[in-house]
Amino acid sequence: MDLEILENKARKLRRDILKVVASAKSSHVGSMLSIIEILTYLFYEKMEFNRSNYKNKDRDKFILSKGHASLALYSILADKDIIDKSQLETYCKNGGKLIGHLDHSVEGVEISTGSLGHGLPIATGIALANKLDKLNNKTYCLIGDGECNEGSIWESFIFIANNDLKNLVVFIDANKLQGYDFCDKILPENRLINLLKSLDLNFYEIDGHNFSDLQKTFEKISSSDNNKASIILAHTTKGKGVSFMENKLEWHYKSPNVEELKNALEELR
Amino acid sequence: MRNTFIKELEKQAETNEDIVVLVGDLGFSVFDNFRKKFPDRFFNMGIAEQNMMSVAAGLALNGKKVFVYSIIPFVTARCIEQIKNDICYPNLNVVIVGVGSGVSYGSAGFSHHAIEDIALMKSLSNMTVLTPSDPYEVRKLVSECCKYVTPTYLRLGKNNETTFNDENQEIIIGKSHYIKEGKDIAIIINGNIIEEAMIARKLLESEQINPAIISVPTLKPLDKLFFNDIFKKYKFIFIIEEHNKTGGLGDSLFALNKENKYENSIEHIAINDSFIKTVGDNKYIRKSLGLDANSIFNKIKKKFEEHDEN
Numbered sequence: 001m002d003l004e005i006l007e008n009k010a011r012k013l014r015r016d017i018l019k020v021v022a023s024a025k026s027s028h029v030g031s032m033l034s035i036i037e038i039l040t041y042l043f044y045e046k047m048e049f050n051r052s053n054y055k056n057k058d059r060d061k062f063i064l065s066k067g068h069a070s071l072a073l074y075s076i077l078a079d080k081d082i083i084d085k086s087q088l089e090t091y092c093k094n095g096g097k098l099i100g101h102l103d104h105s106v107e108g109v110e111i112s113t114g115s116l117g118h119g120l121p122i123a124t125g126i127a128l129a130n131k132l133d134k135l136n137n138k139t140y141c142l143i144g145d146g147e148c149n150e151g152s153i154w155e156s157f158i159f160i161a162n163n164d165l166k167n168l169v170v171f172i173d174a175n176k177l178q179g180y181d182f183c184d185k186i187l188p189e190n191r192l193i194n195l196l197k198s199l200d201l202n203f204y205e206i207d208g209h210n211f212s213d214l215q216k217t218f219e220k221i222s223s224s225d226n227n228k229a230s231i232i233l234a235h236t237t238k239g240k241g242v243s244f245m246e247n248k249l250e251w252h253y254k255s256p257n258v259e260e261l262k263n264a265l266e267e268l269r
Numbered sequence: 270m271r272n273t274f275i276k277e278l279e280k281q282a283e284t285n286e287d288i289v290v291l292v293g294d295l296g297f298s299v300f301d302n303f304r305k306k307f308p309d310r311f312f313n314m315g316i317a318e319q320n321m322m323s324v325a326a327g328l329a330l331n332g333k334k335v336f337v338y339s340i341i342p343f344v345t346a347r348c349i350e351q352i353k354n355d356i357c358y359p360n361l362n363v364v365i366v367g368v369g370s371g372v373s374y375g376s377a378g379f380s381h382h383a384i385e386d387i388a389l390m391k392s393l394s395n396m397t398v399l400t401p402s403d404p405y406e407v408r409k410l411v412s413e414c415c416k417y418v419t420p421t422y423l424r425l426g427k428n429n430e431t432t433f434n435d436e437n438q439e440i441i442i443g444k445s446h447y448i449k450e451g452k453d454i455a456i457i458i459n460g461n462i463i464e465e466a467m468i469a470r471k472l473l474e475s476e477q478i479n480p481a482i483i484s485v486p487t488l489k490p491l492d493k494l495f496f497n498d499i500f501k502k503y504k505f506i507f508i509i510e511e512h513n514k515t516g517g518l519g520d521s522l523f524a525l526n527k528e529n530k531y532e533n534s535i536e537h538i539a540i541n542d543s544f545i546k547t548v549g550d551n552k553y554i555r556k557s558l559g560l561d562a563n564s565i566f567n568k569i570k571k572k573f574e575e576h577d578e579n
Contacts, residue, residue, distance in 0.1 A: 122324070124320070126330055128324065
């Protein structure tokens with residue numbers, strides 16, 4: 001793992017996202033910025049995912065359950081030339097190619113999401129199919145901490161906990177903020193962690209912006225000798241990388257104006 | 270219908286290794302054999318229908334042919350967003366099988382009645398809606414389902430229904446057909462309410478009235494060609510369904526009739542937009558709703574006599 005390459009990539013993706021969000025005047029930039037290291041690690045280090053193999057039957061699959069962070073994934077697909085770079089500019093615009101919430105009409109996207117609590121059970125089904133077919137492919141799923149309010153997430157975890165899905169890794173992007181409150185006011189994080197631990201799966205708590213942490217966790221996962229799925233609760237910062245966006249509820253909705261964009265890009269040089 | 274469905278599914282699963290069955294914590298005694306025979310392809314997903322539907326989507330994404338089975342309200346209304354977003358939008362290979370059409374679960378009460386399900390499923394783009402009227406149609410449709418890769422809703426009644434189709438009747442998804450030919454009047458039914466319509470027909474025969482009986486195993490897409498013919502051939506149309514008037518077979522046929530400016534006299538015998546609070550079995554509730562053979566007979570006879578007087 002080359003730390004510098006990954007860190008540069010993360011900065012580049014953040015810049016790409018900010019420019020598009022500013023141009024589209026669209027929402028959810030904070031939710032995109034909190035998952036950049038996780039996605040960068042998966043797509044540039046962990047999964048073999050490129051233009052030549054992204055449709056292969058034996059590929060590892062990534063399901064972004066928090067579909068409002070779609071642009072984070074679209075930016076990676078553009079960076080890898082799986083979609084045309086010019087498509088990014090059409091995000092959320094009239095007649096554009098990229099729909100606001102993650103859509104499988106976009107090359108390289110496995111399944112559409114947007115309503116929360118859907119991606120995890122879908123990823124579970126994919127992992128189950130791989131297990132039935134005795135394939136070694138991995139399935140990665142990323143859900144939000146706010147998303148853990150959804151009942152379907154817990155229906156899924158009940159199933160996952162009982163079905164030896166070693167091939168499934170679930171990230172929880174714990175960025176501490178949801179639509180109209182801090183997550184702690186709805187489902188306090190310590191309670192969430194206790195609930196997750198009670199599932200008796202492989203459970204890890206990491207700094208979700210630290211590539212070394214991510215790598216070490218995957219080393220632990222691959223050396224674990226049980227057949228359980230893994231949950232990685234990644235502590236992250238909503239709006240990470242742009243000081244005035246960090247930990248601010250408003251950046252779930254706002255898009256940067258010209259001045260703000262300039263300042264943000266300056267911070268990410 | 271239920272046992273016929275499971276028996277045919279078992280047969281298909283023998284040759285089609287992609288078939289995976291998910292059930293929502295039911296199947297006691299009826300799925301035992303299937304479960305024993307295909308332990309790796311049968312999952313009791315528990316009382317968690319949202320998860321069950323999205324897991325089905327995930328399995329289908331990886332090439333499985335998934336049958337999801339439970340009582341109708343729990344595989345339709347309970348998880349409709351999962352069906353819409355995860356199965357219909359990506360157009361996945363999942364067959365949703367609901368048991369207990371209409372008031373099949375009579376005394377169980379309104380939570381178990383299925384009188385809005387067709388409206389819900391019909392409104393979803395990419396969804397095929399199958400409403401077989403007897404075990405024969407069920408058997409044929411299960412094997413038909415296995416030929417297609419598309420979201421499908423299969424609406425079953427209960428068990429031990431009589432078969433009215435001829436043993437050589439062709440059943441193809443997208444087609445409707447005659448159960449009985451007739452004169453002047455066509456009775457169009459979906460589902461196991463056919464048993465009431467057939468008794469009504471017997472009663473009408475003794476009055477020298479001979480209505481045709483038409484079954485609609487595929488409600489969506491509607492067999493427009495066939496029904497255009499029916500509208501031309503029969504002046505009086507009676508649509509009978511064990512479902513709310515809104516959103517069922519009636520709406521589909523009214524729309525087609527209007528679209529082509531036919532001038533049939535059409536009567537829709539269905540449930541009049543109300544929850545059912547009557548306590549009783551299937552037959553008893555049908556009677557309270559005017560969906561039993563005698564009520565159907567009386568309505569048709571009255572209509573025919575009015576016409577004769579003019």
